[in-house]
Amino acid sequence: MDHKQAVRAAMLARRSSQPDAERMALSRRIQKRILALPSVAQAREVLLYAPVRGEVDTDMLRDALWKRGVRVLLPRCRPHEAGCLDLHRVTCVGELGSGKYGIPEPDPAVCELIEAAQPDVAIVPGVAFDRTGARLGMGGGFYDRLLARMPETAAIAPAFGFQLLDEVPSDTWDRRMHFIVTESETIEVAS
Numbered sequence: 001m002d003h004k005q006a007v008r009a010a011m012l013a014r015r016s017s018q019p020d021a022e023r024m025a026l027s028r029r030i031q032k033r034i035l036a037l038p039s040v041a042q043a044r045e046v047l048l049y050a051p052v053r054g055e056v057d058t059d060m061l062r063d064a065l066w067k068r069g070v071r072v073l074l075p076r077c078r079p080h081e082a083g084c085l086d087l088h089r090v091t092c093v094g095e096l097g098s099g100k101y102g103i104p105e106p107d108p109a110v111c112e113l114i115e116a117a118q119p120d121v122a123i124v125p126g127v128a129f130d131r132t133g134a135r136l137g138m139g140g141g142f143y144d145r146l147l148a149r150m151p152e153t154a155a156i157a158p159a160f161g162f163q164l165l166d167e168v169p170s171d172t173w174d175r176r177m178h179f180i181v182t183e184s185e186t187i188e189v190a191s
Contacts (some may be wrong), residue, residue: 073114128165163182
C-alpha cells in the first residue's frame with residue numbers, strides 16, 4: 001500500500017467510526033462557518049456535493065443557498081467517460097436519485113445540464129487536507145479534473161478537525177483548496 005492509500009484508509013476508518021450525532025453537530029458548525037465566508041455570501045452560483053459515507057453534511061448549506069436564490073449545481077458521473085463529472089442545476093432534493101457509487105446525483109431528466117459551468121464557489125469533499133490547501137480525495141481524480149475546468153472558482157473544503165493533517169501526499173495535478181473549513185477554524189490558503 002502506498003502512502004496515499006495508507007492515509008486514505010486511516011482517514012476513512014476514522015470518519016466511519018464517528019458517531020452520527022457528533023457528525024451532524026460538527027457538520028452544522030462547519031456549514032455555519034462556510035455560510036459566513038464573503039465569497040459564499042456573495043456567490044450567485046455554487047457547486048455542492050451530496051454527502052456519503054460520513055462526509056461533512058451540506059444540507060443546511062444547500063437549503064440556505066436555495067433560500068437566497070443562489071443557483072445550486074451538483075455533479076453527476078458522466079456515463080461512459082470514467083472519472084468525469086457533469087454539473088446540473090438542482091432546485092429541490094426530489095431531483096436527486098441514486099447514482100454511480102451510491103452517491104445521490106441530479107436526475108438528468110429533470111435537472112438542467114450546465115455546460116462549461118464556472119460557479120463562483122465549489123464546495124469540495126475530501127478525505128484529508130493540510131494547511132497548504134492540499135486535498136486527498138477518494139483516488140479517482142474526479143474533482144481534480146472538474147476543478148481544472150474552473151480555474152476562477154474558489155474551492156472550499158469542509159472538513160472535520162481530525163481530517164486536517166500536517167502534510168497530505170499530493171501530485172502536481174492535484175488542485176489545491178482556497179479555504180479549508182473545520183468546526184473550529186477557517187483556513188485561508190495563501191495563493
